[in-house]
Amino acid sequence: GAVVSQHPSRVICKSGTSVKIECRSLDFQATTMFWYRQFPKKSLMLMATSNEGSKATYEQGVEKDKFLINHASLTLSTLTVTSAHPEDSSFYICSARAGAGGPADTQYFGPGTRLTVL
Amino acid sequence: GEDVEQSLFLSVREGDSSVINCTYTDSSSTYLYWYKQEPGAGLQLLTYIFSNMDMKQDQRLTVLLNKKDKHLSLRIADTQTGDSAIYFCAESYGQNFVFGPGTRLSVLP
Numbered sequence: 001g002a003v004v005s006q007h008p009s010r011v012i013c014k015s016g017t018s019v020k021i022e023c024r025s026l027d028f029q030a031t032t033m034f035w036y037r038q039f040p041k042k043s044l045m046l047m048a049t050s051n052e053g054s055k056a057t058y059e060q061g062v063e064k065d066k067f068l069i070n071h072a073s074l075t076l077s078t079l080t081v082t083s084a085h086p087e088d089s090s091f092y093i094c095s096a097r098a099g100a101g102g103p104a105d106t107q108y109f110g111p112g113t114r115l116t117v118l
Numbered sequence: 119g120e121d122v123e124q125s126l127f128l129s130v131r132e133g134d135s136s137v138i139n140c141t142y143t144d145s146s147s148t149y150l151y152w153y154k155q156e157p158g159a160g161l162q163l164l165t166y167i168f169s170n171m172d173m174k175q176d177q178r179l180t181v182l183l184n185k186k187d188k189h190l191s192l193r194i195a196d197t198q199t200g201d202s203a204i205y206f207c208a209e210s211y212g213q214n215f216v217f218g219p220g221t222r223l224s225v226l227p
Contacts, residue, residue: 004160006160034215043206043217043218043219043220044161044206044217046215093160093161095161106149106151106163106166106210107163107208107215108163109153109160109161109162109163110160111159111160112158112159112160114158
């Protein structure tokens with residue numbers, strides 16, 4: 001099956017620093033990648049959708065200047081949390097989709113990145 | 119707006135069958151999915167069903183879809199302790215993908 005990796009799996013940083021999380025589709029080309037945030041015991045909250053080579057589309061209430069998303073290639077998207085604060089601590093999950101329509105529409109998820117901001 | 123609902127908790131005894139239910143509101147859904155999330159991990163795609171199908175079976179998993187009632191269920195036969203996880207149903211239509219809140223399945227010995 002399709003494999004999506006995330007790096008790092010865990011990161012602890014000081015308040016005010018920036019953190020970059022990478023999401024890679026390992027065995028397929030992802031035309032679209034998604035970034036989610038998951039709070040404890042809660043469902044996933046879609047933060048943004050990114051298509052390769054174009055600007056990300058952010059969901060309402062998500063600060064695009066704080067959560068920078070770059071989708072530079074068909075296999076790599078990055079999420080940078082800028083000037084992180086303790087309230088940004090969360091589990092961030094990316095997913096990748098190969099195409100549109102049919103099972104190719106299926107999103108394949110990365111293993112998630114646990115961000116802790118001190 | 120679009121909404122996907124699930125009961126939040128389910129407990130079953132090892133060896134019994136588990137049935138996790140999901141309701142959705144958008145009748146134009148093309149595919150419906152079940153994902154499994156183990157603690158501290160990402161989501162693993164378990165199975166999906168096309169909206170014009172009623173049932174899909176894959177080993178211990180049976181998915182039933184009642185399109186008229188917009189009701190989706192996942193049955194896990196012979197539930198094992200390794201099945202303990204959160205199960206998310208999701209619907210897709212066009213470019214949209216909506217998740218339910220997840221059902222936490224606890225398997226008791």
